[in-house]
Amino acid sequence: MSTPVVFDPMTLPSDDNVNAYTFCVELKGSRWFLQKGKMIAYYGQIEFDGIGHGRFERLVRSSFHSPLHASDWVVAEGSGKMLLADRAFDVNSFDLDDGNLTIRSGNLLAYEPELALKQSIVPGFVTLIGTGKFVAASNGPVVFMEPPLRVDPQALVGWADCPSPCHHYDHGYMTGVMGGIRSLTGIGGTSGEEHQFEFVGAGTVLLQSSEALMAEQATGAPPEAPGVPGGGGQPGSGPRMPGQLGDLQRRFGL
Numbered sequence: 001m002s003t004p005v006v007f008d009p010m011t012l013p014s015d016d017n018v019n020a021y022t023f024c025v026e027l028k029g030s031r032w033f034l035q036k037g038k039m040i041a042y043y044g045q046i047e048f049d050g051i052g053h054g055r056f057e058r059l060v061r062s063s064f065h066s067p068l069h070a071s072d073w074v075v076a077e078g079s080g081k082m083l084l085a086d087r088a089f090d091v092n093s094f095d096l097d098d099g100n101l102t103i104r105s106g107n108l109l110a111y112e113p114e115l116a117l118k119q120s121i122v123p124g125f126v127t128l129i130g131t132g133k134f135v136a137a138s139n140g141p142v143v144f145m146e147p148p149l150r151v152d153p154q155a156l157v158g159w160a161d162c163p164s165p166c167h168h169y170d171h172g173y174m175t176g177v178m179g180g181i182r183s184l185t186g187i188g189g190t191s192g193e194e195h196q197f198e199f200v201g202a203g204t205v206l207l208q209s210s211e212a213l214m215a216e217q218a219t220g221a222p223p224e225a226p227g228v229p230g231g232g233g234q235p236g237s238g239p240r241m242p243g244q245l246g247d248l249q250r251r252f253g254l
Contacts (some may be wrong), residue, residue, distance in 0.1 A: 010044040012081050014088070015133065022085045023093060023109075024175050031077045031113055034084075038109040044080015052076065076110075084109050086137040093135045101134075102127045103158035103206075109135045122164055140209035147203060150196035155207045164201020168196045 012018065014026040025032055027046060034048070051073050076082060085091060086109060094101070097117060105126045113119065114132035128134055138157055145151075150168055159165070199205050 005122045005242050009081055012043070012083075014081070017092065018083065020090055021088050022083055023091045025076075025082045025084060025135065027076065027078055027080055027082060031075055031108050032082075033113060033117065034074050034076045034082075034110045035108060036072055036074060038084050038086055039076070040083050040085045042080055042082040044078060046076055046078035046080045046082060048074045048076055072105075078227075082134055089137040089139055090141060091135065092142075093133055095133050096128055096131060098131050100127055100129045100160055101158055101160040102138060102164065104156065107136045107138060107157055109137055111135070120164070123157065138208040143207045143209060145207060147199040147201055147205060147210060149205065150198045151196065151205060151207060153197055155210065156197055157206040157208050159199060159205045160203055161207070162199060162201050165197035166198050168198040170195070193226045 008019065011163065012024050014024065016024060018024050022040070026042070029090035039048075049070070102120050102122065102125050105124055108126060110127060111134035115128045115130045115134060118127045118129060120127045137158075142157055147162055151165070201242075
């Protein structure tokens with residue numbers, strides 16, 4: 001049996017992965033926005049305050065514009081090292097460079113206040129705009145794809161620098177033998193073969209290498225929202241996402 005690596009404040013990495021499932025954010029008298037339940041441990045003097053507290057009014061006004069998700073987020077402030085994880089899903093960081101990324105709300109763990117978070121028009125998703133770092137999770141490594149393509153909604157993590165998707169329904173499949181069985185018995189539900197998100201135009205689409213989402217409802221999404229199966233998915237100088245999603249420097253499952 002191999003001896004496990006034991007970390008302390010000095011040996012923990014700064015703004016980088018501890019392993020494939022854990023990311024360490026270092027605060028130096030600074031702040032990060034953090035989704036509740038994603039911090040598993042920390043060293044140092046760090047305070048966590050809910051969105052809407054008076055002393056963060058200016059910060060929230062400039063960096064948080066998603067009222068549906070306000071109760072699910074806190075501001076982490078202070079000095080120390082903070083470990084983030086999400087149920088043993090793959091976790092990684094991105095550097096967004098003067099760009100925009102729309103991501104499933106349940107996948108987003110944390111982000112720097114230099115980025116602005118806004119409510120997406122697609123239920124269950126939020127959009128990050130600007131320049132800064134964020135940390136996200138995915139159920140397995142992420143695959144980066146170029147449009148045009150159609151995507152199983154349950155495998156979709158997000159998209160960058162391209163228009164929002166539209167719904168596509170395969171009516172041949174739905175009215176065929178398998179569709180008839182589903183309509184008569186209710187077995188099977190709606191699969192990616194019946195219903196997809198369709199992406200067109202320039203940009204990049206991020207897919208997790210699994211169709212299995214978390215069992216819980218996506219943060220801030222109505223339970224019956226089309227194309228938003230219950231749950232967030234689940235990813236340091238991370239991959240770089242400029243206006244045209246230029247060079248991806250680091251891994252998000254690459």
